[in-house]
Amino acid sequence: MSVFDRSYRTYEGELKGRWYKIWAIAKSTFRVQFSGKKAIFLMIFCNLPVLAFTLMLVFMAIFLPAGVGNLVLGELFESLDLALYLIIMFSFNAGSIFMPTVFIAALNSGTISNDKKHNALALYMAKPIDRLDYGIGKFISVMMVSSFVTYIPWFMFMVSFTLLAGVSGAEFLQTFWVYFAAFGAAMVINLFFGSITLLFSSMTKQSILGGILMILIIFLPSVILNSVNMIFQQNWLNYFSVSSLIASSVYVLFGKPSAGSLLGEAANFFGFNINGWVSLAILILISILALLLTIRNLYKEDISG
Amino acid sequence: MGVKNDLIYIEGMTKTYGVSGSHNIVALNNISFSLSRGANSILGPNGAGKSTLIKVLLGYIKADSGEAQVLGYDIKSEGRKIKEFIGYMPEHYTIIPGVNAVKQVSLLGKIAGLPAAEAMQRAHETLQYVGLDEARYRKVNEFSTGMLQRLKLAQALVNDPELLILDEPTNGLDPRGRIDMIDLIREISQDHSINLLISSHLLPDIEATCEFATILDRGHFVTQGRIDDLTGQEAGSAENRMMNIQIKGSLNDFLGGLRKQGLTFEVIDKVIQVPYSGESPAQSIIQIAYDTNTQIRSMTPRKAILEDVFIHQIEGAENKQAIGGKN
Numbered sequence: 162m163s164v165f166d167r168s169y170r171t172y173e174g175e176l177k178g179r180w181y182k183i184w185a186i187a188k189s190t191f192r193v194q195f196s197g198k199k200a201i202f203l204m205i206f207c208n209l210p211v212l213a214f215t216l217m218l219v220f221m222a223i224f225l226p227a228g229v230g231n232l233v234l235g236e237l238f239e240s241l242d243l244a245l246y247l248i249i250m251f252s253f254n255a256g257s258i259f260m261p262t263v264f265i266a267a268l269n270s271g272t273i274s275n276d277k278k279h280n281a282l283a284l285y286m287a288k289p290i291d292r293l294d295y296g297i298g299k300f301i302s303v304m305m306v307s308s309f310v311t312y313i314p315w316f317m318f319m320v321s322f323t324l325l326a327g328v329s330g331a332e333f334l335q336t337f338w339v340y341f342a343a344f345g346a347a348m349v350i351n352l353f354f355g356s357i358t359l360l361f362s363s364m365t366k367q368s369i370l371g372g373i374l375m376i377l378i379i380f381l382p383s384v385i386l387n388s389v390n391m392i393f394q395q396n397w398l399n400y401f402s403v404s405s406l407i408a409s410s411v412y413v414l415f416g417k418p419s420a421g422s423l424l425g426e427a428a429n430f431f432g433f434n435i436n437g438w439v440s441l442a443i444l445i446l447i448s449i450l451a452l453l454l455t456i457r458n459l460y461k462e463d464i465s466g
Numbered sequence: 467m468g469v470k471n472d473l474i475y476i477e478g479m480t481k482t483y484g485v486s487g488s489h490n491i492v493a494l495n496n497i498s499f500s501l502s503r504g505a506n507s508i509l510g511p512n513g514a515g516k517s518t519l520i521k522v523l524l525g526y527i528k529a530d531s532g533e534a535q536v537l538g539y540d541i542k543s544e545g546r547k548i549k550e551f552i553g554y555m556p557e558h559y560t561i562i563p564g565v566n567a568v569k570q571v572s573l574l575g576k577i578a579g580l581p582a583a584e585a586m587q588r589a590h591e592t593l594q595y596v597g598l599d600e601a602r603y604r605k606v607n608e609f610s611t612g613m614l615q616r617l618k619l620a621q622a623l624v625n626d627p628e629l630l631i632l633d634e635p636t637n638g639l640d641p642r643g644r645i646d647m648i649d650l651i652r653e654i655s656q657d658h659s660i661n662l663l664i665s666s667h668l669l670p671d672i673e674a675t676c677e678f679a680t681i682l683d684r685g686h687f688v689t690q691g692r693i694d695d696l697t698g699q700e701a702g703s704a705e706n707r708m709m710n711i712q713i714k715g716s717l718n719d720f721l722g723g724l725r726k727q728g729l730t731f732e733v734i735d736k737v738i739q740v741p742y743s744g745e746s747p748a749q750s751i752i753q754i755a756y757d758t759n760t761q762i763r764s765m766t767p768r769k770a771i772l773e774d775v776f777i778h779q780i781e782g783a784e785n786k787q788a789i790g791g792k793n
Contacts, residue, residue, distance in 0.1 A: 168591075168595070169591075169592075169595055169623070169654070169657075169658050170588070170591060170626075171626050171658075172580065172584065172588065172625065172626035174580075174581070174584065176550060176578070176579030176580065177576075177579045177580070177581060178579075181576070181579070182576065182577045182578075182579065185573060185576035185577055185582075186573075186577065189562075189565070189569070189573045193563070193564035193565060196564075271563075275563045275564070276562070276563070278563070279559070279560065279561045279562070279563045279607075280556075280558055280559060280560040280561075281560060281561065281562045281563065283526075283554075283556040283558070283560045284556070284560055284561075284562060284574060284618075284621060285562075285574075285577065286524070286525070286526060287524060287549065287552070287553075287554035287556070287622075288549055288574055288577040288578045288625075289546045289547070289549040289550045289577075289578060289579060290546070290549075290577055291525075291545075291546065464521070464526045465558055
């Protein structure tokens with residue numbers, strides 16, 4: 162029937178299941194949160210390290226087509242895992258972690274708080290889902306948005322590296338695990354930042370306030386730690402630094418990168434002195450706690466129909 | 467009491483809100499009733515428990531005790547199933563921020579379980595149906611109050627519900643919008659056989675759209691029945707009888723005649739209202755008209771409206787509670 166007929170039509174078909182509904186919430190939220198010039202600008206700005214390395218590869222392939230393999234594989238990066246490890250560390254070290262954090266906070270802080278502000282839960286909860294389904298949908302959306310400063314640019318770099326640096330079939334197979342290691346690292350980072358953002362988003366109706374609180378909570382311990390560490394010089398204090406936790410967790414997932422090349426030496430800049438597995442466990446535990454508190458907040462939320 | 471295939475069946479439901487320690491507010495006090503299929507309404511003054519009841523039926527909050535079924539499904543164990551068959555139009559301002567009307571309605575259609583293409587098609591159709599076809603692509607946060615009411619109705623209809631729950635559907639609408647909304651609700655109920663449950667303070671709206679009324683007061687069940695029956699009983703009750711008379715001729719002479727006969731009266735907009743109890747005074751009034759040489763243009767017993775039933779029933783319930791409280 163035409164959409165312009167003013168009449169009411171009954172629906173006799175089948176209804177879809179639970180995960181279809183959750184995915185509908187995730188997709189819709191992602192489209193709302195990841196829209197506008199602000200999002201594009203922030204995304205480019207936060208991905209400057211990976212964009213710079215990728216552009217460097219492209220220019221080398223254009224202007225030094227014969228030497229690109231030797232230069233990239235031999236002298237500069239040595240291998241894909243080292244290249245990607247450096248990129249992750251350039252993006253998430255103590256000096257530059259602020260930008261991806263701002264990106265994740267700015268784009269995701271309204272995920273639940275905007276719904277609270279506009280009383281949208283009354284509409285969602287009148288449909289056949291429960292608050293947990295709603296929370297899962299929102300969480301998936303946050304993970305998708307966060308991927309734009311983690312796995313998506315990394316994947317783009319890995320593909321460029323493999324195609325432009327003249328990696329042979331055997332070398333590709335040998336370094337194929339990097340794609341999965343990078344995915345694991347991205348998931349840990351997304352999970353950590355995403356869950357904390359979601360928690361603060363579920364605590365307030367003001368998305369800006371939620372974002373600012375999230376950034377403060379992430380960075381205040383690191384700032385205080387740096388001051389204290391200048392006096393006490395204790396390694397264990399690094400467990401309070403988000404960038405140290407991420408660096409050591411990523412190290413666990415990648416293994417120690419070889420350092421024989423020019424940039425391989427730079428990997429030492431990102432040296433750390435805390436246990437990687439403990440760091441990974443801390444990040445995951447904090448994330449789970451944040452998610453549980455988010456679900457608790459959602460169940461406590463009074464829906465005024 | 468109700469049976470499982472009633473539209474809604476409630477048995478011994480109590481809901482208490484805790485306020486400042488030991489001081490609790492009993493929103494629903496051991497209420498039991500059932501609603502038949504058709505167009506139903508829940509009436510009651512502020513604090514009667516109407517909104518609490520709807521929230522419990524939708525699973526927004528849990529009752530302290532009692533049980534309830536909607537469309538034969540238990541609200542405690544089959545809440546998700548119930549919501550597949552209902553559409554709910556909330557009272558307050560509520561939108562999904564950042565999307566346009568058609569995206570909001572289609573999203574809620576998908577969350578109701580409709581396949582994506584069907585949800586989008588039905589979103590267009592329902593927005594067309596409620597009269598928002600030209601505003602389909604506008605952001606919902608730019609909508610006026612009247613448009614938002616229509617949007618809320620469209621999203622409630624998108625999944626083709628068996629039961630439509632409308633909370634104050636004409637709230638904030640101008641007179642024209644209110645008439646349109648009432649016509650739409652009546653059409654939904656009568657032409658498409660969708661069961662209704664309307665909660666409203668505006669009793670004329672209820673009379674215009676509903677067949678049955680259930681009255682609550684301060685968390686207690688007061689009465690229920692077919693609106694025609696309730697208003698008929700009210701008109702027939704001894705203390706509420708009244709004759710409305712319009713005459714042509716000398717008003718003063720006619721009123722003098724009424725006084726002589728010991729009848730009390732009130733004149734409102736040229737209509738003489740004569741309250742009475744027991745036998746109809748029609749015969750005496752005709753005699754007065756004859757004696758005073760006036761012509762009776764019309765003489766009809768006043769028809770009770772829902773408002774009379776409401777006031778009478780609420781006063782009765784409050785008196786009972788006051789007596790119960792003293793004892």
